[in-house]
Amino acid sequence: MTSWRPTASLQSLQRRAKILSGLRQFFAEREILEVEVPLLSAAGGTDLNIELLKIEGENRWLASSPEFPLKRLVAAGYGDVYALQKVFRKGESGRRHNSEFTMLEWYRVGFDEFQLMDEVEALCQRILNMPTASRVSYQTLFVDSINVDPFAASDVELAELGAKLSGLEPLSLDRDGWLDIIFSHAIEPTLKKPVFIFDFPASQSALAQIASRDYGQVARRFELVFGGVELANGYFELTDAAEQQQRFERELALRAQQDKPTVAIDQHLIAALNAPMPRCAGVAMGVDRICMLAENTQTLAEVISFDDNNA
Amino acid sequence: MANFSTNEFKGGLKVMLDGDPCSIVENEYVKPGKGQAFNRVRLKNLRTGRVWERTFKSGESLEAADVMDVELEYLYNDGEFWHFMDPNTFDQYQAEESAVADQKNWLREQDVITVTLYNGSPLTVTPPNHVVLEVAHTDPGLKGDTAQGATKPAEMTTGATIKVPLFVEIGDKLKIDTRTGEYLGRSKD
Numbered sequence: 325m326t327s328w329r330p331t332a333s334l335q336s337l338q339r340r341a342k343i344l345s346g347l348r349q350f351f352a353e354r355e356i357l358e359v360e361v362p363l364l365s366a367a368g369g370t371d372l373n374i375e376l377l378k379i380e381g382e383n384r385w386l387a388s389s390p391e392f393p394l395k396r397l398v399a400a401g402y403g404d405v406y407a408l409q410k411v412f413r414k415g416e417s418g419r420r421h422n423s424e425f426t427m428l429e430w431y432r433v434g435f436d437e438f439q440l441m442d443e444v445e446a447l448c449q450r451i452l453n454m455p456t457a458s459r460v461s462y463q464t465l466f467v468d469s470i471n472v473d474p475f476a477a478s479d480v481e482l483a484e485l486g487a488k489l490s491g492l493e494p495l496s497l498d499r500d501g502w503l504d505i506i507f508s509h510a511i512e513p514t515l516k517k518p519v520f521i522f523d524f525p526a527s528q529s530a531l532a533q534i535a536s537r538d539y540g541q542v543a544r545r546f547e548l549v550f551g552g553v554e555l556a557n558g559y560f561e562l563t564d565a566a567e568q569q570q571r572f573e574r575e576l577a578l579r580a581q582q583d584k585p586t587v588a589i590d591q592h593l594i595a596a597l598n599a600p601m602p603r604c605a606g607v608a609m610g611v612d613r614i615c616m617l618a619e620n621t622q623t624l625a626e627v628i629s630f631d632d633n634n635a
Numbered sequence: 636m637a638n639f640s641t642n643e644f645k646g647g648l649k650v651m652l653d654g655d656p657c658s659i660v661e662n663e664y665v666k667p668g669k670g671q672a673f674n675r676v677r678l679k680n681l682r683t684g685r686v687w688e689r690t691f692k693s694g695e696s697l698e699a700a701d702v703m704d705v706e707l708e709y710l711y712n713d714g715e716f717w718h719f720m721d722p723n724t725f726d727q728y729q730a731e732e733s734a735v736a737d738q739k740n741w742l743r744e745q746d747v748i749t750v751t752l753y754n755g756s757p758l759t760v761t762p763p764n765h766v767v768l769e770v771a772h773t774d775p776g777l778k779g780d781t782a783q784g785a786t787k788p789a790e791m792t793t794g795a796t797i798k799v800p801l802f803v804e805i806g807d808k809l810k811i812d813t814r815t816g817e818y819l820g821r822s823k824d
Contacts, residue, residue, distance in 0.1 A: 508667065509675075
């Protein structure tokens with residue numbers, strides 16, 4: 325049996341409490357409203373790589389992010405909002421993962437992704453003393469780090485490189501899977517200084533708008549990587565209800581094909597996008613990872629009172 | 636044998652990979668927020684001692700390896716096989732040269748040795764960190780030679796050759812570190 329004792333020290337939890345109040349202060353100064361949104365919902369995200377936890381017998385899913393209700397608030401005209409609360413993802417447990425974790429997510433009406441990157445940077449400078457972050461497109465990052473163009477390279481080329489880096493079978497992943505392998509094995513370890521990565525391949529758009537670049541279609545999405553840790557994921561948000569409905573349906577079809585559990589599409593979100601939802605950008609940050617960087621620990625367990633192993 | 640899924644991987648777990656039994660050294664769960672989840676695993680190949688780094692898709696599994704460590708008494712070498720016995724059950728095991736490999740020159744009859752069994756047969760042997768062996772041959776000792784650090788080779792009765800101080804003579808019993816092959820001192824045993 326694991327120990328009953330907390331996995332985080334008292335000092336670590338004291339520092340965590342300060343970080344939480346620092347975050348709230350940051351948003352109060354900018355007049356962004358703190359809201360609480362449901363943890364239990366009748367619908368959920370369809371993302372292929374995020375497994376939801378279902379409450380048996382209740383027909384309710386535990387939230388994997390506060391994204392949908394926050395967007396409904398934005399569409400209802402409530403302005404800039406943020407949520408600082410727990411989210412749940414089945415099976416995500418490890419040194420930097422805990423199946424129940426604290427997420428900070430906020431939406432800025434009228435912002436695009438670059439304005440939101442500036443705000444994320446200001447927050448990290450305040451809370452983590454983060455140095456100035458560079459900004460680089462997904463394509464440039466790959467070309468500069470490993471001389472591979474993630475848009476021009478063929479599926480076979482990416483599979484061969486990914487298989488070489490990982491030892492996985494060349495047929496075992498799809499194109500985006502290999503890009504993830506290449507990124508995590510060959511690029512991420514070299515990212516010591518903070519960097520915003522933007523313009524992801526359109527196939528990794530999730531809920532971001534798609535745009536054309538001279539080298540291909542991109543998702544107007546960004547990530548912040550700092551200290552080798554993926555800290556933030558943001559979008560210039562898709563506001564087209566019909567396209568959102570299509571993306572949900574496509575993902576559910578793929579889920580069914582891969583024998584993965586499916587979830588009800590959030591029709592309230594689709595209706596909200598039709599309201600219409602104003603142009604906006606939103607971002608999610610892992611609060612436990614912020615604490616991990618602040619405390620300079622190697623594991624999330626050291627900044628969480630009780631982790632997956634002894635919760 | 637059973638299978639272990641990536642979420643059961645932990646240090647010390649014995650699994651089969653590429654036909655060889657391996658011991659898991661480290662298992663790291665990696666998942667980009669919106670991406671594919673996988674596990675980066677370091678495994679020690681128990682046959683060769685080499686450490687491999689491999690990536691698995693989360694949820695993949697590996698077959699368990701039938702590997703266990705036992706304490707056996709070393710009996711003798713018949714020229715082809717090295718023979719060991721379990722002092723409790725008297726079960727005997729024979730090890731091929733590849734299993735005793737670099738360790739064979741540290742094996743003294745009747746010493747208790749850690750033997751790693753794979754499918755019931757010796758895979759590797761690990762002698763105690765410190766052993767006492769007798770000098771079978773060395774150049775005559777130079778009494779009174781206290782020159783700092785001067786050494787000469789000495790061959791032990793088990794076949795190992797180590798560097799010893801000049802005063803060591805044939806028949807001396809020496810304490811030796813088997814991990815480094817270093818002379819530690821003369822033994823009164």
